[in-house]
Amino acid sequence: MTASDALPALGRRALDLLQRLGHSAFFFLDLLRNAPAALRRFYLVIAQVHAIGNYSLVIIAASGLAVGFVLALQGYYTLSRYGAAESLGLLVALSLVRELGPVVTGLLFAGRAGTSLTAEIGLMKAGEQLAAMEMMAVDPKSRVLAPRFVAGAISMPLLAAIFSAVGILGGYVVGVLMIGIDPGAFWSQMQSGVDVWDDVGNGIIKSVVFGVACTFIALYQGYEAEATPEGVSQATTRTVVISSLAVLGLDFVLTALMFSTPR
Amino acid sequence: MTHDALVAIDHVTFGYDRRVILSDVSMVFPRGKVIAIMGGSGCGKTTLLRLIGGVLTPQQGTITFDGAPVDPRDRESLYALRRRLGMLFQFGALFTDLTVYDNVAFPLREHTGLPEPMVRDLVLMKLNAVGLRGAAQLKPADLSGGMARRVALARAIALDPDLIMYDEPFAGLDPISLGVAANLIRRLNDATGATSLVVSHDVNECFLISDYVYVISGGRIVGRGTPAEVQSSDDPEVLQFIRGEPDGPVRFHYPAPGYADDLGLRA
Amino acid sequence: MGRKGIETLVGVFVLLGLIAVVFLALKAANLASFSTGPTYAITARFDNIGGLKVRAPVKSAGVTVGRVTGIALDPQSYQGRVTMELDAGVKFPADTSAKILTSGLLGDQYIGLEPGGSDKSLEAGSQIRMTQSAVVLENLIGQFLYNRAAEGGDKK
Numbered sequence: 001m002t003a004s005d006a007l008p009a010l011g012r013r014a015l016d017l018l019q020r021l022g023h024s025a026f027f028f029l030d031l032l033r034n035a036p037a038a039l040r041r042f043y044l045v046i047a048q049v050h051a052i053g054n055y056s057l058v059i060i061a062a063s064g065l066a067v068g069f070v071l072a073l074q075g076y077y078t079l080s081r082y083g084a085a086e087s088l089g090l091l092v093a094l095s096l097v098r099e100l101g102p103v104v105t106g107l108l109f110a111g112r113a114g115t116s117l118t119a120e121i122g123l124m125k126a127g128e129q130l131a132a133m134e135m136m137a138v139d140p141k142s143r144v145l146a147p148r149f150v151a152g153a154i155s156m157p158l159l160a161a162i163f164s165a166v167g168i169l170g171g172y173v174v175g176v177l178m179i180g181i182d183p184g185a186f187w188s189q190m191q192s193g194v195d196v197w198d199d200v201g202n203g204i205i206k207s208v209v210f211g212v213a214c215t216f217i218a219l220y221q222g223y224e225a226e227a228t229p230e231g232v233s234q235a236t237t238r239t240v241v242i243s244s245l246a247v248l249g250l251d252f253v254l255t256a257l258m259f260s261t262p263r
Numbered sequence: 264m265t266h267d268a269l270v271a272i273d274h275v276t277f278g279y280d281r282r283v284i285l286s287d288v289s290m291v292f293p294r295g296k297v298i299a300i301m302g303g304s305g306c307g308k309t310t311l312l313r314l315i316g317g318v319l320t321p322q323q324g325t326i327t328f329d330g331a332p333v334d335p336r337d338r339e340s341l342y343a344l345r346r347r348l349g350m351l352f353q354f355g356a357l358f359t360d361l362t363v364y365d366n367v368a369f370p371l372r373e374h375t376g377l378p379e380p381m382v383r384d385l386v387l388m389k390l391n392a393v394g395l396r397g398a399a400q401l402k403p404a405d406l407s408g409g410m411a412r413r414v415a416l417a418r419a420i421a422l423d424p425d426l427i428m429y430d431e432p433f434a435g436l437d438p439i440s441l442g443v444a445a446n447l448i449r450r451l452n453d454a455t456g457a458t459s460l461v462v463s464h465d466v467n468e469c470f471l472i473s474d475y476v477y478v479i480s481g482g483r484i485v486g487r488g489t490p491a492e493v494q495s496s497d498d499p500e501v502l503q504f505i506r507g508e509p510d511g512p513v514r515f516h517y518p519a520p521g522y523a524d525d526l527g528l529r530a
Numbered sequence: 531m532g533r534k535g536i537e538t539l540v541g542v543f544v545l546l547g548l549i550a551v552v553f554l555a556l557k558a559a560n561l562a563s564f565s566t567g568p569t570y571a572i573t574a575r576f577d578n579i580g581g582l583k584v585r586a587p588v589k590s591a592g593v594t595v596g597r598v599t600g601i602a603l604d605p606q607s608y609q610g611r612v613t614m615e616l617d618a619g620v621k622f623p624a625d626t627s628a629k630i631l632t633s634g635l636l637g638d639q640y641i642g643l644e645p646g647g648s649d650k651s652l653e654a655g656s657q658i659r660m661t662q663s664a665v666v667l668e669n670l671i672g673q674f675l676y677n678r679a680a681e682g683g684d685k686k
Contacts, residue, residue, distance in 0.1 A: 043537075046537055046540050047536055049543065050540045053540070053544075053547075054540065054543045124359075127354070127356060127359065128352045128353075128356035129356050129357075129359070131318070131352070132352055132356035132415075134318065135316055135350045136346075136369070136370050136373070137343075137373075158546070158550070158551075161547055164554055165550035165554055166550075168554075187557065200551075200555055
């Protein structure tokens, strides 16, 4: 491509990107608009919470445990250099509740639940199921997409809380049971240092935001996927990539808003 | 004459960007009849069904359903229209996460407030009409292609629609299933008094069961009439299609540069 | 799996999630230390509040008896006016003094109350008369250097 072709091509790609961004914004509004209707048919939401939440429990709990173990190990080595090994409980809890819980759960959620949502919706589209529903005068956004959206927004904070709780227990197992830190110090330092509203509360807010973002992205990519095997495969890849970047980007913004130094 | 017609297509043109799919097409579908729309691949048959169902909007012309224009922008009236029509998609388009029973029950549960016992009776009646009452608890993955399409048909007629649209109902079926399908389309139409639109390129079956036939080629109607009239047409495009001749107005060769030049030979 | 089965499993999932949240709130954080009883408000003025923040604890003998609820600049005296809520169950003498202390060497700052000997108690809205400001590191260093310089000068 010559130089004189490259610039208009770039411009077209930029405009294309903007158009898709706008399209996705309308899609998001559609999801919000249909969410109350989905809540009224709660069985649909429950079935989706089962598919999204229950099936993610194992990986989330296992990862939480593993992260808790590693945090305790690494934290101990560093803290003991400053004679502050008693603060291990505080370190583990704050790291998990404020950051690792919401973010790692978000990334795992994007990979596990996000891809399955994208693939499911994409394949439904490929099999003309969504078109058939439309022809039966049932809005697929209301019947199929909105329940999944609500279910994702509900499941994420629960999963993140489970991740953090299991992680703290994992930290306890390594720190107290294996390394031998005083359990009293472990819990008391944690309890005096972790604030319910500032730390736990903000962590929950983060995980709700991540849940909404990841589910929206997964549903959008599935809905807009090309109705071919390659199309669905590309869509699932895009879901993981965009969701992960969104989680990390939103984490930065939210952390700056929530945990900036007080006045 | 129009009050006799359930659907009227009036000077409709439709296309994407530069590609024109249908140009200035006018058709009338009388009530209670089986009408076949035939033509080669990509001639616009399926597009026609989508225009009637309000999925696509024509660039020019209007489509009328039972006297009222089809306006995709008016959601309420569009959905009201769709409740009166049943569409059979080419491969069934059954909901793979539901059983056969739940698939057929779907429109009943979504649009009527009927209690479950009544829904059950209706579902079993519809399944019986297509001969699959015993398969009610199977999932779509357990069904053969022909069976899946019959379930989809049962679902399409669940609300007793005024218009049933079939998108390639005969494609890929074995001779027995073919006979079953053709038989069902005709009998259902007569038994319920509905109007049936069959989009297909299976010439023999369509001629057997239809009351009226349209032949489309290149976005225009090249033949119309009763099966007998179309068969005795002398339009070359109609003849090529009916007789299945490999070369005629629809060329065999995709446009290409000269053969000798391509092979590097000199004439 | 039937409808009942799915709903039960989802119920288990939600229950686990809620237990995790409650665990984090109670065992990991300081929710349990929030007093929910009645409180009364008093004020105190400091020359320098240092790093004191709203919601910092108010302690007496190391036991938390209240929270800082407001910090503002008093426009007449140019002192920092701190408002705090104390547990209604604890009464302090009217001549109690308030100091701004630091927990640990480099930790958060809090208010320490030292009870006086007066018969009258602090009422809602009363002001603590005797206050000691926070230790400001720069002043401390400056003082130290000044003392060293003075010592050096004496020795000469």
